[in-house]
Amino acid sequence: MSAFQNILTAVENGVETITINRPDKLNALNKQTIQELHQALAEAETNDLVKIIIITGSGQKAFVAGADIAEFANFNREQGQELSDSGQKLLFDFIQNLSKPTIAAINGFALGGGLEVAVSCHIRVASDNAKMGLPEVSLGVIPGYGGTQRLAQLVGKGKAFEMIMTADMISADDALTWGLVNHVTTPENLMAKCNELASKIITRSPSALASAIRSVNANFADGVNGFETEIVEFGKCFATADFKEGTTAFLEKRKPSFTGK
Numbered sequence: 109m110s111a112f113q114n115i116l117t118a119v120e121n122g123v124e125t126i127t128i129n130r131p132d133k134l135n136a137l138n139k140q141t142i143q144e145l146h147q148a149l150a151e152a153e154t155n156d157l158v159k160i161i162i163i164t165g166s167g168q169k170a171f172v173a174g175a176d177i178a179e180f181a182n183f184n185r186e187q188g189q190e191l192s193d194s195g196q197k198l199l200f201d202f203i204q205n206l207s208k209p210t211i212a213a214i215n216g217f218a219l220g221g222g223l224e225v226a227v228s229c230h231i232r233v234a235s236d237n238a239k240m241g242l243p244e245v246s247l248g249v250i251p252g253y254g255g256t257q258r259l260a261q262l263v264g265k266g267k268a269f270e271m272i273m274t275a276d277m278i279s280a281d282d283a284l285t286w287g288l289v290n291h292v293t294t295p296e297n298l299m300a301k302c303n304e305l306a307s308k309i310i311t312r313s314p315s316a317l318a319s320a321i322r323s324v325n326a327n328f329a330d331g332v333n334g335f336e337t338e339i340v341e342f343g344k345c346f347a348t349a350d351f352k353e354g355t356t357a358f359l360e361k362r363k364p365s366f367t368g369k
């Protein structure tokens with residue numbers, strides 16, 4: 109595994125926890141942090157010891173308080189477009205399209221790019237002190253890391269517009285009601301809840317999970333018919349060792365032992 113300055117990584121029992129670690133800047137995403145996250149996730153994708161990834165922020169206060177405002181405050185139009193384009197490719201689309209499940213453990217402020225990281229993950233769990241929002245219009249800019257798209261996909265267009273237009277933060281309980289997060293826990297139980305979800309998912313077929321990710325994502329991809337993707341992915345499952353193992357184990361009344369092949 110690579111050595112990183114702004115993130116911490118730890119793998120235990122198939123679960124890789126990636127902690128964004130700039131607590132004095134509330135874990136704001138600067139260029140280097142985005143690059144390091146990309147590298148860690150790319151390594152996780154190919155590491156057979158990693159089955160599922162949890163992303164969180166260090167400290168008690170913030171998951172991620174957004175893109176690093178100091179870094180882009182003097183950018184011009186072309187630099188702004190490049191920031192959004194490269195960030196989306198390196199991190200936000202990359203998380204969404206990872207073949208391994210990702211869970212965001214939202215341990216505090218998830219603002220701007222921080223909320224955009226969370227909504228790129230497949231599942232979100234928030235601690236009850238978390239605050240979530242897209243404050244960009246208060247800075248004269250819009251969410252540029254997929255927030256205008258993925259937030260609306262999760263909570264619907266009306267609520268996404270309200271969050272984006274007011275720039276207000278919402279509580280973890282409201283986020284739960286709105287369908288923005290899957291679960292809310294106490295701060296002390298946050299990682300335990302994420303690990304509980306992970307320990308269940310880890311027993312499932314990795315190749316089927318990858319097919320499920322591709323199929324669900326296809327619903328939101330431009331010019332792609334998600335139903336057709338599902339048909340193709342469904343068929344592909346029948347050619348996997350996991351499918352043979354899963355169905356054989358069921359018929360033999362035992363637990364399956366999947367290899368992801």
Ligand code: COA
Nearest residue numbers: 132133134136173174175176177178217219220221243244
């Ligand atoms: N980019 C760069 N630095 C950030 C940051 C960001 N998005 N969010 C917080 N920080 C830095 C602050 O500048 C401060 O650094 P300093 O101690 O060197 O001055 C440090 O993190 C602590 O933040 P501070 O504002 O003092 O904490 P707070 O408890 O008073 O307020 C927030 C917390 C989250 C409400 C506030 O930091 C905030 O509004 N951050 C920006 C959120 C945002 O607009 N994000 C979208 C960016 S597109």
